[in-house]
Amino acid sequence: MKKTAFVLLSAFLTAPAFAADVVNIYSFRQPFLIQPILDDFTKQTGIKTNVVFAKKGLIERVKREGKHSKADLVLTSNFSALIQLEDLGLTQSINSDVVNANVPSTFRDADGQWIALTKRVRNVYSSKERVGALAELTYEDLADPKYKGKICTRSGKHPYNLGLVASMVAHHGEAKTKQWLEGVKANLARKPQGNDRAQVKAVKEGLCDLALGNSYYFGKMMQDEQQKSWAEAVYINFPNQTNRGSHINVSGVVMTRYAKNPENALKLIEYMTDNKAQNMYASVNMEYPVKQGVALSEMVASWGEFKEDSLPLDEISKYRPVALKLIDEVKFDL
């Protein structure tokens, strides 16, 4: 009895055996977003990929696992996580001519501690019916009292909004950003809630006229039978085209400091920055590829050219703590 129990227990606890040719990934991005790319990578190279997906805590897990960690790569959905990983000393430098040729220097760490894979814009959606397209809109305008009760957004503390607020601090300083946040809060149609899609839905339903949201959601909604009508009710606007350009966030990847399969991991990173994967990111996920010359999806291309805020990401990242503090101070989410 005892013996059986022991055998059962050990069989139960033992992790599946790993083939030699693998790369192990901790991913903040949902598997359904990255699986097609990983599958194709396996097909090309014979290297198998293993994934743990979670939205929270993976960084802490890598940190606590230390040198025994099985993770070779961490995939993130925003730049703060990339920089946090670097700051905690959990990354190693990626030295690859392929990567360096594919990714412009503003979208990777100078020492290769992190690499951006795709770009997304923090857009402002506007109601077709009640507002129209706003070519000259700025993020600053969102605090204008004329939009009182007209704006919808998700939580101020979500990394996408936090990145935007940090960029505001970088450009305008703490005091002015606080004023701006208070202005935006006063203009909110409802307490911050839901995700970016939910905001567009709210615009369609007439709850608000303007909504903050990432660019790819617009494309994804257009592809969804039920959500198409939400997206069709709004224009996608690129803020601050008349001055510094729109705020950009990125998804990206780091190689962990104690990666056990660094060669395979590097192959995957190179693959992800190259034409085929970049193309898939663009066509399937509606993101902007980091590699120049890779074609946008037809829909994304139809939104037109736009100017990007050129402030480097690690510069913006410095103001993240201040941004978070300000959001608490003005009780943005409450």
Next chain:
Amino acid sequence: MHVKFSLSRWQLTAWLIGLLLVTPLGFLLFESLQGDSDVFQHLFDTVLWDYTRNTLILIAGVGLLSCIIALPLAWLTAYCDFPGRKQFEWALMLPLAMPTYLIAYVYTDLLDYAGPVQIALRDWFGWQSPDDYWFFDIRTLTGAIFMIALVLYPYLYLIFKTALREQSFKLVQASQLMGLSPLQSFLRVSLPLGRGAIVAGVTLISMEAMADFATVNYFAVSTLTTAVYDTWLGYYSLTAAAKISGIMLLILFLTIMVERFSRRNQAVYERQSSVNSATLYRLKGGAAWAASFACTVVLVLAFILPVGVLVKYAIVYADEAWNGAFFNYAWQSFKVAVVVSIATILLSLLVLFYQRIAKQAYPLLPGRLASTGYALPGTVLAIAVLLPLTQLDDALNNWLEPFGLSPGLLLSGTLFAMIFAYVVRFYAIAHGALESSFLRISPSLDMASQSMGKGPLQTLWRVHLPLLKRGILTAGLLVFIECMKELPAALLLRPFNFETLATHVFQYVSDEQLELASISALFIVLVGLIPLYFVNRSMEQNHS
């Protein structure tokens, strides 16, 4: 009068269990002593008070609403006869299988401004904008209270009903003979007698409500759990997060202590009764229909409606939502749930038995220590579990290195971590469900057992266990279903490529696309119903 057995071994066992299960929390609190407290001070100056108030309202609201739903229904189905009683008796447990985040999602879809209910109202009445009318806003603290209470009330229902069944039945009969109306008997006999069970149930519900993150986050209600996540993931301060977890535990301990104090020196023991209690009050006419109606309303709101919506999604999105790997996910979920249920029951039996026979000071402490894990938000608990396990792994690797062995993350990188986290989290449920059953066993039985020369182990095995059967089934059922639903710890601690039904659902829910995971979501509910069926059948047999 309790009987004296030889204690040292039992005491040691109980304390070892208590300490083992409180270890993660201990490491976390130790963490809170490190580093600076700037972040905590900042929160204290800005939003912490709002968060604390929301948490207190949430706990009180969910507790109260659960009582309002569960106590009358439990009493009705246990003691009264009315149309559909037999079906309602088990059906009212069904909402247990419904994860909170699912019901919250489904109701938001229905009742939101952009949902079908409000759209229909606008169409009918020609309203144009939100300024034209008022409608209940689901994404509020009140909304969260309703959602959480709707799926958590079965805890109280189940535990209280078990207590009613085991309650000294003659007292209820006596109250009837003395001319008390059914309502009077409920208020003046059953409620006071079932107080231990009520408190156990409400405590579990409060802890679960306090640790909830998915629902309050989805409803944009900021609670202390929100603060824990903000500080940890936003301010990168596990230290401040640990401090806030400390506040949450303090709230919990104070609640429990107040309750213990008010209940001191009371004990009610079970007397065997062979009467079928369900025939005690035969409700007639209006009363009978009112009872059936009340049960129906609760059942529809908490189970039938949300399941119906999921079924609708599943049909509309059948192609995208179907996935051949479901059975595999369901099997993973199932085996983890079975292991954890057995483990928590064994551990809590040992601890509770020690509580019963203890002569030393602080007999309740090991159980209290072991139960603390339930009040921690899942992801925080997961990290707390990683703290000691990774250190152990590290030590193990260092120790084995000279022998040329490197086992890697034997504890923290395998299913062990997940199972340990589940046991830490759900021990409290098994303990709570069993404790009230244990307390109802008369100590005279222990004395009789001892006078016949039986040792403690034999007493536990041959006297207590048979009497605890119903409590054990209840505990096993609750833990099993919780394991099926549990998400954050599974998400963070799982090994590579390991999916449970809940983690599979989450990747879509996290993108607010439940529709695409509707079939898996239905699987969670279905697999949860399996033990419900068996436990109910076994209880019925036990009963008749």
